[in-house]
Amino acid sequence: MMASECKVMERQHDITQVPSGKEVCLFLAEYGSWLLGCGATCIRLEKNMQRIAATYGKRMELTISPRHIHVSVLDDSGSDTVTTIASVKATGVSFNLNTMLSQLSWEVADRKLGFREARERLREITRSDSQNKWVVLLLVTLANASFCHLFGGDLPAMAVVGAATLAGYYLKQLLLEHRVDIRVVVLACAFVSSVLGASCHLFSLGTTPAVAIGTSILYLVPGIPFLNSFSDVLYRYYICAFSRFMDAVVLTACLSAGLCAGMALMRVGMF
Amino acid sequence: MDQQIILDALFSAIAAIGFSAISRLPRRAYLYCAVIAALGHSLRFLLMSPDGTGMHIFLATLIASCFIGLLAVFLSPLARTPAEACFFPSLLPMIPGIYAYMTFGGLALCILSDSQEAYNFYYYQFSHNGFICIAILTGMVVGATLPVFMFKKISFQATR
Incomplete structure (x- = not known):
């Protein structure tokens, strides 16, 4: 047969x-x-x-x-x-x-x-389900630099945000490969990206240093848990909605802590 | 203004492709996300522009997000991906990043301030930026999710 x-x-x-x-x-x-x-x-x-x-x-x-x-x-x-x-x-x-x-x-x-x-x-x-990590790294770098333009950043700010994202996202990939806790990963990456994002301020590059530092960490924003939690509320899965929302809040807090630490180290004022 | 809209659409599309990669979208959907993001963000730009309607950022974001949600629902069957997979990367260029940054900065400086005057100033920065940030985020999520909820049949059969 x-x-x-x-x-x-x-x-x-x-x-x-x-x-x-x-x-x-x-x-x-x-x-x-x-x-x-x-x-x-x-x-x-x-x-x-x-x-x-x-x-x-x-x-x-x-x-x-x-x-x-x-x-x-x-x-x-x-x-x-x-x-x-x-x-x-x-x-x-x-x-x-x-x-x-x-x-x-x-x-x-x-x-x-x-x-x-x-x-x-x-x-x-x-x-x-696999991806080429170098392609993702390149696309994320370009995406965050574009973000900087959308928030009013000039060319030097876009270049600095690109570099900060490249370093931060590469660190994220490395740490996740070593199975480090995601909260620690977000904190560390936000710190590294914000320190590098402060270059515009440090070296007086361009006219939008605040936009550069603010957008350098946006690739870490936990958007999907926020969106999913609202979808779960609409269909009345309240426990899951609350859990996803709390996950997103904790990650946002880690992101903010990393950002504040980076800014404090670089002595960057905000207002 | 035309040039500004084109640049806005272009950079939104690049940002959407990058965030499609982060959220591991199937490659065939990248182009759809780029188009949805470009149209959605340009609409918000037009609504907020003083030469357009001069609308407040919250209302403009709500309308643009709803538009993105509708486009995602009707384009997701072509991309053969769930509707939420199409609208998430397209929504991200509207994230109120600078407001969030000012909110946390205001909070940190509020805690560290050593005079009542400084405290009041930073508290104002914290609360003002924080409220706007939360309102925009809520507008984005509500606006984009409602079309999926309203057109359940199309949304849940996109991968059929």
Whole structure:
């Protein structure tokens, strides 16, 4: 028998075979822990997981807490119920992962992807989310320099902000590779970027030194937790909304502490 | 003024691409984010400009964010990404960075001040900039998220 025929038969078998409640529950718990970890909103998480569960002939109830998800899967008859708790994966924000996981839920629902195939796809997706760190570094540097212009900075200020961002973001990449706590990372990067951002003030470059120092740390602003927390409020996931908001507040406080320390070191006045 | 708008749109687009990279957006969505950011930020620039309507930064941000949210909802099916993935990098060029910077600076100097006069001045800087910063952030988030909430069907089927 040809290998391709074997694959087709295997897939047909996979489609016709109904997965057990336990299998679906464990799959959904893993799926959800990745999706929440990469920065998806709670409503997206619930909708995607419901969609997958319904396709495999199950009902699902979900509790989302800040660091865990609690999944219960029920048979349509209600005779078989399985519950599991999974820790949220610490992947960092990734809309690429979010997009691929959302697409997987539609593939399961629309293309009736078999259970075994869906499990393999999930494994592939979670392994394939990589980026070229040098390209990201370059794009972030250009982005923050552009920010400086948008806030009224002149050319010397843009150049200084570019350099401050390059150094700060590179430090962020290095520290995160060494698994340093994100709060320490934000504090250290804000300090380094603000010290370098104060160059305009120190060497009297250009006419907008305050804009340079103010924008040099903007690449660290935790925008996604702020936006997601409001989305969670709209759909009444208040616990998660509060948790995401607090995360964002703590990171903003670390950012501010780094900035103030940098300014104090460089003896930069503000008003 | 035309040149200013074009420059504003260009730099907003570059900023949006950089922030798309930070938030690990699929590459096919970079261009959409750049276009949304350029249009949204130019709209805010026009609304705030004295030659335009001379609107207050809060109202201008609210309207521009809503526009960004709508564009993100209707363009996300083309980019095959969730709507929130499209509007987040586009919103960032409107972040009230300088107000936030003045707020924290005011707070720090308020604590360190040694006279009532200096304290009052820095407290004013802290509270004035802080309130504007919070209002702008709220306007951005509310404006951009509401279209996703209103057009749920399109928003949640973008990756279909």
